[in-house]
Amino acid sequence: MSLLLNEIGNGIFLGAFFGLVALGYSMVYGILRLINFAHGDFYMVAAFVSYTILGAVLVGHSHGQWFTVLWVGVVVMVITGGLAMLANQFVYRPMRRAAILSLMIAAIGLSQVLENGVLVTPQWGATYLVYPVTTPPSGFNLGSNHYTWGQLIIVLISGLLALGVYFLVGRTLLGKAMRAVSEDRIAAVLMGINVDLVIAIVFFIGGALAGAAAVMTGVYYGQINYLMGFTVGLEAFTAAVLGGIGNIGGAVLGGLILGIVQSIGTGIFGAEWAIVVAFGALVLMLWFRPTGLLGERVARRM
Amino acid sequence: MLTVVTGAATGGPASAAAKKLPPYVVGVPMPMTGAEAQAGTQIFNAEKMAAALVNKHGGVLGHQIKLIEQDDACDAGTAVNAANLLVSKGVQAIVGGYCSGATLPVEPIIARAGIPYVMPAANSPELTTGGYRNVFLIDPSGSGDGAEAAKFFKQQNIAKVFIIDDQSSFGVAIADAAAKDVAAAGGTVVAGGVQSIPATSNDFSAVISQIKSSGATGIYWSGYFSQAAQFATQLNAAGLIGPSGTAKLVVADGSVDATYISGAGAAANGTYATIAALASGVGNVLNSKADRAFNVAYHKQFKSAPGPYSAFGYDAINALVLAAKHVKSIKPARVIAGLRTLHFNGLTGKVSFDKTGNRAGAVMDLLEVLNGKYTLANPQP
Structure with a gap:
């Protein structure tokens, strides 16, 4: 029993990352019906950018300098958001009238460009890089599990960011514009909404969230690599589908469920079954609810 | 070389031999x-x-x-x-x-x-x-990696060993061999046998909970160094290894690399690795x-x-x-x-090589990381 509770705790932590990255997938899908396969690589680029900035502002390998990490995190969020906006401006926007499949292929291409771009950049390259800051091992015990303060802070920050997005989309005028563009782009234009600006902002928010997740990954796991975006992208995409792609709450819920199912799968069936259990759960869920847990009925639009 | 040069100098038919x-x-x-x-x-x-x-x-x-x-x-x-x-x-x-x-x-x-x-x-x-x-x-x-690790666990009176690999062919083969060696040395492989985690995974928390509930005091990682560093860091944060830890971590030779130590930082100290003995040195020293x-x-x-x-x-x-x-x-x-x-x-x-092409007369070393450096720690019989 205590193993189960511990695995749920582990899963929530894992799910916090999935959820943040899944939000970006889900928002872009919601507004463009595009599965942005390059999203995981925004996350990866953010990890490298933060690595370089932190390396420059911190000297040596040091523990928990929260304030510095915090402001670097914010800067990286802005940079990654900007990168996502640029991607939208130069890759996706010129293709707005193209078939959605062409956009997805463009997304895969962009993903390759970003990965190989990092690969050939001096100081970055193909090897594992050790992140300049790590979280100290001190923390608290819950059940027989030890959680570090870093983990707690990461889960809290993820929760706050997700809540922020939730309110932005649900309660503000900008959010209303986003929902309008998502529902009917042409009608939105006719109502005087600057559709291109709204889409750009959605990309910015998605990228910024991926940036935050990347800094937290670097700080907690301590290593970054130019292929790290692929795995996370896949898991986050799964989380977004599980929760109902296009739905803000669904992305976070999907992330948490995916994290918990994977952790419990490891605890009960062994680590080699974790992914089988997670994807098995996804298949089962989609069987009964093809639109995902909180998904809207948008399937007919595709 | 000399003959070729003279041949060329005389301009005879040997000049063809001067051709590279x-x-x-x-x-x-x-x-x-x-x-x-x-x-x-x-x-x-x-x-x-x-x-x-x-x-x-x-x-x-x-x-x-x-x-x-x-x-x-x-x-x-x-x-x-x-x-x-x-x-x-x-x-x-x-x-x-x-x-x-x-x-x-x-x-x-x-x-x-x-x-x-x-x-x-x-x-x-x-x-x-x-x-x-x-x-x-x-x-x-x-195959010598697992045997060396099993020997070490036995010498440390560690009966319960948790073995995990990275699903790579190197990792799986060595983990399976290690499981046999641990059993042969009288130990128990806990959690129902060898565990595997994908080589792309960077989160070991679920596995660490498993280790805790299994009561293992020996942990054997058979995979590569980049994941080993993350595993050691997270084991250390969970209090399983390190100064007040209850368990000992041994990693197979794929994890012996300077990046393991720089990646795991202080968490690498007090962890062990097995590697083929070099002529006269330790690991990369x-x-x-x-x-x-x-x-x-x-x-x-x-x-x-x-x-x-x-x-x-x-x-x-x-x-x-x-x-x-x-x-x-x-x-x-x-x-x-x-x-x-x-x-x-x-x-x-x-x-030299034996009939199957394996390096003959191989001797394994057990290394311990001390103060951020690999040092020789062969268990005394």
Whole structure:
């Protein structure tokens, strides 16, 4: 029993990352019906950018300098958001009238460009890089599990960011514009909404969230690599589908469920079954609810 | 050389002999991108050094060595493409391979081409069970890793051992061998047997909870260094290892790398690793006169320290060259025969191969990380 509770705790932590990255997938899908396969690589680029900035502002390998990490995190969020906006401006926007499949292929291409771009950049390259800051091992015990303060802070920050997005989309005028563009782009234009600006902002928010997740990954796991975006992208995409792609709450819920199912799968069936259990759960869920847990009925639009 | 020069000077029919002999073309498949790129580059660099030295002294029977590198990305699919490309380019030997998973599927391709296949660092026990007569492992087969770890656990009175691999062919083979060795030494492999985690995973929390509930005091990781660093860091944060930890972590030789220590930081201290014993040194700290000279030369040329497997790459090229010189031919079949009977003193000690192509007379070392450095910690019998 205590193993189960511990695995749920582990899963929530894992799910916090999935959820943040899944939000970006889900928002872009919601507004463009595009599965942005390059999203995981925004996350990866953010990890490298933060690595370089932190390396420059911190000297040596040091523990928990929260304030510095915090402001670097914010800067990286802005940079990654900007990168996502640029991607939208130069890759996706010129293709707005193209078939959605062409956009997805463009997304895969962009993903390759970003990965190989990092690969050939001096100081970055193909090897594992050790992140300049790590979280100290001190923390608290819950059940027989030890959680570090870093983990707690990461889960809290993820929760706050997700809540922020939730309110932005649900309660503000900008959010209303986003929902309008998502529902009917042409009608939105006719109502005087600057559709291109709204889409750009959605990309910015998605990228910024991926940036935050990347800094937290670097700080907690301590290593970054130019292929790290692929795995996370896949898991986050799964989380977004599980929760109902296009739905803000669904992305976070999907992330948490995916994290918990994977952790419990490891605890009960062994680590080699974790992914089988997670994807098995996804298949089962989609069987009964093809639109995902909180998904809207948008399937007919595709 | 002298005869050739006089022949040319006299302008007789011997002038044809002055024409340069064709190069001895050697293919080097190695991870140059991806997580293992660093190790791949460190080995290839050492191979370049060895080849340059041989070329400076007249090459192999007058043939200059030409190394053709291909990235295998530590990936089975990429490695097969790389091997096919090298074979189609007409290489006369293959000296490469770091990840066993990228080496196993290549074996039949190289065997069909009928050329020698000398592996500097790949060492899954499966590599020499295929019956290929052209395969030679410079790095002793990994089956010794598990035995050394089992010996250590027994000596530390650790009965419950948690074994986990990274689902790579190297990791799985060594983890399975280690499980047998632990059982043979009277220990128990907990959690119902060997556990596996995907090589792309960076979160071990679920596994760590499993370890805690299993009550294991010995943890054996059979995978590569980048994941090992994250595993050690998270084990340390969970309080399982480290100053107040209840368990001891031993990692297999794929995890011996300076990046393991820099990645895990303080968490690496007090963890153990098994690796084939080198001539006279510890891990990447080679100590004999030849080794020191090698370290200096490597540093001078590449502006960085050699990796733990650089010396194996150096010896791999020299094994090929000496075998060819011994049989006085660079014909692939003859060189294979030469490798079978080869004996020489390399940077990594005495090099010779048994019938299956494994390095003969391999001795394993147990290393402990102390103050951020590998030190020798062989358990006393």
